[in-house]
Amino acid sequence: MAIQIILLCGLVIFSALAILLRDLIKAALSLAVASLLLGIIFFRLAAPYAAVFEISVVAGLITVLFILTIALTKKGDEITEARLVKLAFPVFLILFLVIDGLVMKSLLQKIPALPSGPESGTFGEVLWKQRTFDLVAQVGVILAGVLAVLALFRKKEEDKDE
Amino acid sequence: MVFSFIVIPLLVAAFLPLVGKFSRKLLPDVLTNAALAFLLFNSILLIKPIFNHGVIVQNLNWLGEKVNLQVALDGFNLFMLFTISLVSLCIALFSIDYLEHYGHKSTFYALFLVMIAGMNGLVLVPDLFSVYLFLEVAAVASYALVAFGLGYDELEASFKYLMLSVVASAFALLSITVIFGMTGSLNFQAVAQGLQDLEARLVLGVCVAFFIMGFGLKAALVPFHAWLPDAHPSAPAPISAMLSGLLIKVSGIYALFRIIYSVIGLTPVLSQVLMALGTISMVVAALLALGQKDVKRMLAYSSISQVGYIVLGLALGTPLGIAGALFHLFNHAVAKGLLFLNSGSIQHITGTRNLDELGGLGKVVPVTAGTNLVGALSIAGVPPLAGFWSKLVIIMALIQAREFGYALVAILASILTLWYYLLIQRKAFFGLVAEKWRQVKEAPFWMSAANVVLALVCILAGIFFTPIFKTWISPAAEALARGIQQVLMWGL
Numbered sequence A: 001m002a003i004q005i006i007l008l009c010g011l012v013i014f015s016a017l018a019i020l021l022r023d024l025i026k027a028a029l030s031l032a033v034a035s036l037l038l039g040i041i042f043f044r045l046a047a048p049y050a051a052v053f054e055i056s057v058v059a060g061l062i063t064v065l066f067i068l069t070i071a072l073t074k075k076g077d078e079i080t081e082a083r084l085v086k087l088a089f090p091v092f093l094i095l096f097l098v099i100d101g102l103v104m105k106s107l108l109q110k111i112p113a114l115p116s117g118p119e120s121g122t123f124g125e126v127l128w129k130q131r132t133f134d135l136v137a138q139v140g141v142i143l144a145g146v147l148a149v150l151a152l153f154r155k156k157e158e159d160k161d162e
Numbered sequence B: 001m002v003f004s005f006i007v008i009p010l011l012v013a014a015f016l017p018l019v020g021k022f023s024r025k026l027l028p029d030v031l032t033n034a035a036l037a038f039l040l041f042n043s044i045l046l047i048k049p050i051f052n053h054g055v056i057v058q059n060l061n062w063l064g065e066k067v068n069l070q071v072a073l074d075g076f077n078l079f080m081l082f083t084i085s086l087v088s089l090c091i092a093l094f095s096i097d098y099l100e101h102y103g104h105k106s107t108f109y110a111l112f113l114v115m116i117a118g119m120n121g122l123v124l125v126p127d128l129f130s131v132y133l134f135l136e137v138a139a140v141a142s143y144a145l146v147a148f149g150l151g152y153d154e155l156e157a158s159f160k161y162l163m164l165s166v167v168a169s170a171f172a173l174l175s176i177t178v179i180f181g182m183t184g185s186l187n188f189q190a191v192a193q194g195l196q197d198l199e200a201r202l203v204l205g206v207c208v209a210f211f212i213m214g215f216g217l218k219a220a221l222v223p224f225h226a227w228l229p230d231a232h233p234s235a236p237a238p239i240s241a242m243l244s245g246l247l248i249k250v251s252g253i254y255a256l257f258r259i260i261y262s263v264i265g266l267t268p269v270l271s272q273v274l275m276a277l278g279t280i281s282m283v284v285a286a287l288l289a290l291g292q293k294d295v296k297r298m299l300a301y302s303s304i305s306q307v308g309y310i311v312l313g314l315a316l317g318t319p320l321g322i323a324g325a326l327f328h329l330f331n332h333a334v335a336k337g338l339l340f341l342n343s344g345s346i347q348h349i350t351g352t353r354n355l356d357e358l359g360g361l362g363k364v365v366p367v368t369a370g371t372n373l374v375g376a377l378s379i380a381g382v383p384p385l386a387g388f389w390s391k392l393v394i395i396m397a398l399i400q401a402r403e404f405g406y407a408l409v410a411i412l413a414s415i416l417t418l419w420y421y422l423l424i425q426r427k428a429f430f431g432l433v434a435e436k437w438r439q440v441k442e443a444p445f446w447m448s449a450a451n452v453v454l455a456l457v458c459i460l461a462g463i464f465f466t467p468i469f470k471t472w473i474s475p476a477a478e479a480l481a482r483g484i485q486q487v488l489m490w491g492l
Helices: A002-020 A024-044 A048-072 A083-107 A123-130 A132-152 B004-022 B026-045 B047-053 B075-101 B105-124 B128-146 B152-183 B188-197 B201-219 B228-234 B237-264 B268-290 B295-316 B319-350 B366-380 B386-400 B404-428 B445-463 B465-481 B484-490
Strands: B055-062 B065-074
Touching: A002 A024, A002 A083, A024 A048, A083 B201, A123 A132, A123 B065, A132 B004, A132 B065, A132 B105, A132 B128, B004 B026, B004 B105, B026 B047, B026 B075, B026 B105, B047 B055, B047 B075, B047 B465, B065 B075, B065 B105, B075 B105, B075 B237, B075 B319, B075 B445, B075 B465, B105 B128, B105 B237, B128 B152, B128 B237, B152 B188, B152 B201, B152 B228, B188 B237, B188 B484, B201 B237, B201 B268, B228 B237, B228 B295, B237 B295, B237 B319, B237 B465, B237 B484, B268 B295, B268 B404, B295 B319, B295 B386, B295 B404, B319 B366, B319 B386, B319 B445, B319 B465, B366 B386, B366 B404, B366 B445, B386 B404, B386 B445, B386 B465, B445 B465
Parallel strands: none
Antiparallel strands: B055 B065
């Protein structure tokens, strides 16, 4: 239980750091550490597949992409933020933590234990045979992402007539 | 047949960037409009079987292997599919001419079709997590479409929309997670049954609150509306029409009320909370609309106000209230689609959307002025246009349920609506023609044609109100009014 609490606190702290830190490289690394901690939490909660995806994709691949992108940008575009804007996130975070704590405290004993539902089986079976529609939607999300990149990073073109 | 609503737009979207390499304009135009016309035809064909049987459940096998591709169609989601297909076809027709100066038509159409596939998927899937996923499909496509112009305003609006939309999705996902934790299932039917057997009212209350926050943000209900007046005006006109006409209704209202009615069950407290939210949206947004100078910004506030009417009717929970709200949902989708397309025509013709700079356009562009008047009067609820009937039914339902206060506010908000729409009409189209607008020409053919079709729908739906209400709105309203029994009827 103590390890779990330490991991959860670490997750919240590193997630907050990812937003608060002004240095983008440090922010990206904080996010990677946060998702690494989340991956460990998934392992401890007996969700090894979710943990593998979290660590390999979010902590690994996405961090590499972030750092590559940051390395390709130049200094000089920093925007100075007003003090009020800087304060907004910490205030919101503290408020959220207080409300979250109160709600969870009142819910803690009241959420019934998970009954064994029909949606169980091996990972492959669940993914391909029970959650097939999610794969179709996943294809849709990836397609939308690819098309969004095509649309937003396009060169302005002079459309010629057919 | 039912799967085609998801598969066809996705397939066409996947091929469009390749097609765009060979033909920049003609083929993308033809393919997109043909796909959408097919979907509209398909949804019309399904009206009879749904009228006879009530529900269609389809399972798809993949290469002989049994997989879980299951869709459930009843009166409510068929009604949504038809509305999506009709309005999006008109918007695609409008885009043929409107997109000429943007370029990259194939990419635009591809994103447009992915957004439609996402909305159709959301409407058809009988599963909470799949609802969330298709919500994201439509949302990711819409972020890119809002920013499609690549100007500073577009990018800023898209970023703001993305940030708030992610918060909305997070709330919905959190609620879905807790429900899965309680019931061990995500399927509508199993969750509905599971929740009936559980004694967890407090937890369920928190879940509903999260759903209202999440889907309320998507539907831009006051106080979750801040993103909409920025995002909708900044987008290209066809996308503004799509977002205001369809997306906020599908990813906000449909998702929220399908889950509340068919999975969780509408309680009196929940009904009162939603009615209050609907009424606040209706009044606050109408007052905010009055002060706007930008046509599209005024229309965006009007969307929030009209969504308030729909929520008020749906939250009332009586069969008449639900039917009125659904008819208003259709009327608003058509009329607001028309008005946003018209604002695109105005900008195309004059190069501005500022009401103070416009004036007297009615004499030089009569088609745009005429169609705009039809759309405005329909939303404002002037007889015999379609919007009049839907508002009348909602108000009658409120009086029938002895909610006189809400009925009075609905009437007053309707007067406010008429006021700001007449303001647009007077400032843009009536009066003397300003010197600089004397030489302007009517919008190109496809833009005007799309506007005329939507205006005709507003008029015809008003004139043929009774048969439309009986054959099409009532089955949809009955499907919702049956509540959890409806989902249990699906026999998934």
